[in-house]
Amino acid sequence: MTSPVTPLDPPVTPAARPIDPGVRIGHVHLKVADLDRALGFYCGVLGFELMQRYGTQAAFVAAGGYHHHIGLNTWESQGGSPPPPGTTGLYHVAILYPTRAALADALARLAEARIPLDGASDHGVSEALYLRDPDGNGVELYWDRPRDLWPTSPDGHLQMVTRRLDLQDLLAAREA
Numbered sequence: 001m002t003s004p005v006t007p008l009d010p011p012v013t014p015a016a017r018p019i020d021p022g023v024r025i026g027h028v029h030l031k032v033a034d035l036d037r038a039l040g041f042y043c044g045v046l047g048f049e050l051m052q053r054y055g056t057q058a059a060f061v062a063a064g065g066y067h068h069h070i071g072l073n074t075w076e077s078q079g080g081s082p083p084p085p086g087t088t089g090l091y092h093v094a095i096l097y098p099t100r101a102a103l104a105d106a107l108a109r110l111a112e113a114r115i116p117l118d119g120a121s122d123h124g125v126s127e128a129l130y131l132r133d134p135d136g137n138g139v140e141l142y143w144d145r146p147r148d149l150w151p152t153s154p155d156g157h158l159q160m161v162t163r164r165l166d167l168q169d170l171l172a173a174r175e176a
Contacts, residue, residue, distance in 0.1 A: 019047035020105070021064030022098030028070050030093070031077035032135045035059055038072045041134050045113040046095075046106065046141075082136030092130070092138025103127060103143040104174035107167065120165035124151040125158070127165055 032038040035056055042048045048061040051068050057075060060068035070093075083089050097103040107129060110117065118138075119130040128142035151159045 017047055018049055019063045020098060020102040023063040028093050030072055030137055032072050032074055033077055033080045035072060035074055037134045042070060045109055045115060090137060092140045094140040094142060097143040100143050100173045104170050106141045107170055108174055120167055122163040122165045124161045
């Protein structure tokens with residue numbers, strides 16, 4: 001899944017198709033350096049829909065016609081660079097997909113756009129893909145297994161793990 005493309009290169013935009021309307025995240029606002037580049041990633045690659053744009057300074061994107069799940073703005077960051085390692089700030093935004101097949105579709109979108117992964121993990125409770133958006137913001141794309149499949153200790157306590165995620169097996173779950 002790795003490629004020579006860096007997270008700051010403009011993504012190759014695959015054919016547009018809306019993201020699964022069951023995807024849900026909390027309202028997040030991200031500071032970006034270039035609004036069009038950010039829209040190319042969040043709409044062009046991940047498939048979020050542009051709900052409203054305020055010129056060259058802000059845009060609001062969502063899944064399923066919601067007013068917005070992600071706000072993108074350049075108010076304090078136009079032309080800026082990501083914060084250096086060792087500083088505080090957003091670690092990642094986690095985007096919850098409703099099914100394993102929907103997460104598999106997200107992985108296929110990333111591969112089509114040559115977006116490299118930082119990692120891919122099976123946590124027992126969920127399967128997750130980790131990457132960076134064009135501004136270096138951490139992004140986790142994941143789906144939760146049904147609760148009755150979550151790993152627990154003999155006394156019933158949750159026992160999350162971190163194992164390598166089999167990406168080929170995940171891709172096989174993609175809906176045609």
